[in-house]
Amino acid sequence: LRSLEWRNGCLELLDQTALPGKTEQIVCDDYRRVAEAIRRLEVRGAPAIGAAAAFGVVLGARELASESKEFWPGLLAIAEELRQTRPTAVNLFWAIDRMMSVASRYGSEAVPADIVAALEEEALAIAAEDKTVNQRISEHGAALFGGKATVLTHCNAGALATVAFGTALGVIRQAWAEGKIERVFADETRPLLQGARLTAWELMQEGIPVTLITDNMAGWVMKKKMVEAVIVGADRITLSGDVANKIGTYSVAVLAKEHNIPFYVAAPLSTFDFSIASGDDIPIEERKSDEVTSLGGRRVAPEGVAVFNPAFDVTPSSLVTAIITEYGVLKPPFTAAITELQQKKGGII
Amino acid sequence: LRSLEWRNGCLELLDQTALPGKTEQIVCDDYRRVAEAIRRLEVRGAPAIGAAAAFGVVLGARELASESKEFWPGLLAIAEELRQTRPTAVNLFWAIDRMMSVASRYGSEAVPADIVAALEEEALAIAAEDKTVNQRISEHGAALFGGKATVLTHCNAGALATVAFGTALGVIRQAWAEGKIERVFADETRPLLQGARLTAWELMQEGIPVTLITDNMAGWVMKKKMVEAVIVGADRITLSGDVANKIGTYSVAVLAKEHNIPFYVAAPLSTFDFSIASGDDIPIEERKSDEVTSLGGRRVAPEGVAVFNPAFDVTPSSLVTAIITEYGVLKPPFTAAITELQQKKGGII
Numbered sequence: 001l002r003s004l005e006w007r008n009g010c011l012e013l014l015d016q017t018a019l020p021g022k023t024e025q026i027v028c029d030d031y032r033r034v035a036e037a038i039r040r041l042e043v044r045g046a047p048a049i050g051a052a053a054a055f056g057v058v059l060g061a062r063e064l065a066s067e068s069k070e071f072w073p074g075l076l077a078i079a080e081e082l083r084q085t086r087p088t089a090v091n092l093f094w095a096i097d098r099m100m101s102v103a104s105r106y107g108s109e110a111v112p113a114d115i116v117a118a119l120e121e122e123a124l125a126i127a128a129e130d131k132t133v134n135q136r137i138s139e140h141g142a143a144l145f146g147g148k149a150t151v152l153t154h155c156n157a158g159a160l161a162t163v164a165f166g167t168a169l170g171v172i173r174q175a176w177a178e179g180k181i182e183r184v185f186a187d188e189t190r191p192l193l194q195g196a197r198l199t200a201w202e203l204m205q206e207g208i209p210v211t212l213i214t215d216n217m218a219g220w221v222m223k224k225k226m227v228e229a230v231i232v233g234a235d236r237i238t239l240s241g242d243v244a245n246k247i248g249t250y251s252v253a254v255l256a257k258e259h260n261i262p263f264y265v266a267a268p269l270s271t272f273d274f275s276i277a278s279g280d281d282i283p284i285e286e287r288k289s290d291e292v293t294s295l296g297g298r299r300v301a302p303e304g305v306a307v308f309n310p311a312f313d314v315t316p317s318s319l320v321t322a323i324i325t326e327y328g329v330l331k332p333p334f335t336a337a338i339t340e341l342q343q344k345k346g347g348i349i
Numbered sequence: 350l351r352s353l354e355w356r357n358g359c360l361e362l363l364d365q366t367a368l369p370g371k372t373e374q375i376v377c378d379d380y381r382r383v384a385e386a387i388r389r390l391e392v393r394g395a396p397a398i399g400a401a402a403a404f405g406v407v408l409g410a411r412e413l414a415s416e417s418k419e420f421w422p423g424l425l426a427i428a429e430e431l432r433q434t435r436p437t438a439v440n441l442f443w444a445i446d447r448m449m450s451v452a453s454r455y456g457s458e459a460v461p462a463d464i465v466a467a468l469e470e471e472a473l474a475i476a477a478e479d480k481t482v483n484q485r486i487s488e489h490g491a492a493l494f495g496g497k498a499t500v501l502t503h504c505n506a507g508a509l510a511t512v513a514f515g516t517a518l519g520v521i522r523q524a525w526a527e528g529k530i531e532r533v534f535a536d537e538t539r540p541l542l543q544g545a546r547l548t549a550w551e552l553m554q555e556g557i558p559v560t561l562i563t564d565n566m567a568g569w570v571m572k573k574k575m576v577e578a579v580i581v582g583a584d585r586i587t588l589s590g591d592v593a594n595k596i597g598t599y600s601v602a603v604l605a606k607e608h609n610i611p612f613y614v615a616a617p618l619s620t621f622d623f624s625i626a627s628g629d630d631i632p633i634e635e636r637k638s639d640e641v642t643s644l645g646g647r648r649v650a651p652e653g654v655a656v657f658n659p660a661f662d663v664t665p666s667s668l669v670t671a672i673i674t675e676y677g678v679l680k681p682p683f684t685a686a687i688t689e690l691q692q693k694k695g696g697i698i
Binding site for chain 2: 189191193215252292293302304308
């Protein structure tokens with residue numbers, strides 16, 4: 001199961017808006033189509049959009065190289081357009097920065113085709129590393145589990161949200177392989193139902209027992225002692241350990257605290273934003289109201305109703321039990337642990 | 350706006366499964382159709398199903414009176430069938446008990462037509478009282494608000510959930526009329542979207558500003574200080590003040606506590622179950638999985654996925670700030686306040 005694949009010089013995306021009903025590939029030979037796919041959530045999940053944007057830079061550079069336009073102004077504009085697709089997940093900016101850093105090693109006299117080749121190599125490296133990183137995260141995370149645990153997850157931080165394997169679902173996959181998972185409760189995750197459509201589907205494909213619930217049942221299943229741990233992914237983590245993730249994560253974290261259930265976050269180094277101390281400084285994307293008022297073209301709410309539709313929320317570090325990274329498990333005090341992690345930035349695993 | 354009306358010897362129900370897209374009446378001239386409407390949630394909301402069941406008893410008695418069958422065994426069976434429609438809301442049992450109590454005043458030699466007439470009178474009284482009771486609740490509740498408040502509500506405890514006016518939405522209507530409401534946040538209330546379909550619609554019809562959110566946004570709007578009070582209805586309240594209400598209410602109550610936001614419950618005396626001390630003893634209805642796996646009639650989850658679909662949850666009294674009844678506002682300690690309320694049972698307002 002792969003969310004994206006670089007094949008014959010094109011980026012192939014598994015259309016996540018069509019799942020689980022249809023398994024369709026979107027073939028992107030133009031960076032504009034990649035940007036559109038990110039905006040439309042055809043590819044979603046912080047690590048996956050980072051990798052997709054990296055390949056978007058390759059496609060953009062290739063187009064520039066084949067034209068007689070000026071290469072550098074064009075590449076900067078393409079990078080900017082890709083950066084504008086979604087504001088919250090920092091992996092997007094991390095991946096584009098990394099690509100532009102590679103390009104910048106070439107002087108203004110360089111042959112564009114050489115730069116394109118270097119960019120392609122870097123994007124492939126980002127994608128390959130993501131899989132390795134997720135496997136490390138999964139091993140570190142699975143070690144947190146003892147006997148047979150029932151865990152709850154929100155949204156989809158699985159293979160579909162990454163290049164492969166997943167972060168939070170990677171931990172669950174690994175723990176399942178080690179015989180440590182009894183059952184997974186998947187919040188359906190309104191408005192776009194990533195839990196119902198993607199997480200339930202991914203887990204069923206692997207034969208991991210999953211029970212689908214609506215988001216508003218999370219508190220009740222905790223109260224009924226049906227859940228022993230919560231594990232989620234992240235879109236951006238600050239220096240203090242505040243965690244931006246899919247809307248609803250904050251409510252789940254408060255509920256976990258109320259029931260003395262550990263709340264784990266699984267995310268790679270590329271999800272950390274070391275430039276921000278507080279979660280208050282994370283930009284939160286607001287999306288169109290029709291995501292809430294309609295489903296599949298069918299309207300469920302009255303015409304003209306006002307809607308608030310933030311795509312993410314921020315869980316303060318005080319509600320986080322541990323953050324699972326490819327470098328190990330971070331525990332409070334998070335500022336110290338994350339500052340230490342920052343030293344590893346750019347290093348190899 | 351009325352959820353039900355007794356007209357020409359038939360019970361007319363506003364089909365709440367069709368709202369807000371269509372405004373359709375269901376005309377019931379058979380108690381079986383009333384039972385079906387309750388099961389299907391064509392009529393829903395604790396006070397409304399109580400009143401509907403009362404008219405169901407009238408229709409059943411009328412059928413028995415027109416046949417040569419034995420009246421009393423038939424009436425007991427009809428009452429039992431109506432009791433079986435839904436298990437959680439106690440108003441259903443309260444209304445049927447009240448109807449059967451009226452019937453029981455007639456001896457076995459009585460003329461069935463006389464009993465039918467008495468039952469019709471009693472059902473009309475139940476419906477008429479519900480409106481009065483809700484207006485009293487609304488006045489008591491509105492007095493709790495000071496300046497301009499932004500309130501959050503879950504599910505629909507409006508005119509549609511009662512015979513008229515509503516409980517929680519009745520309080521909001523009254524407070525709005527008194528200039529004390531800034532805006533209402535309506536949780537959409539999965540799986541059946543009573544908040545999106547019914548509450549948003551009711552409030553918009555009255556010109557009360559409403560913002561629709563998905564259930565998992567409730568915590569975030571509280572964190573962002575966008576909500577100053579929560580008010581909900583109830584399906585059953587125990588002697589200790591534990592409150593069964595639509596699934597998701599418990600999560601909202603925990604979130605309200607976390608943010609020091611008052612959590613109000615508005616409900617009539619008929620929603621109290623004085624025979625139960627603890628919320629653990631309230632039967633919680635579980636409904637079919639397709640309510641969760643489909644949205645607006647369209648399937649969203651993989652075929653064959655396991656689902657947990659409790660229709661209600663129980664909020665412990667420790668999370669409840671006050672319970673607004675037609676007799677006034679009850680505050681902790683609730684057992685004492687509710688025991689005192691019990692003395693008024695059967696009395697007039």
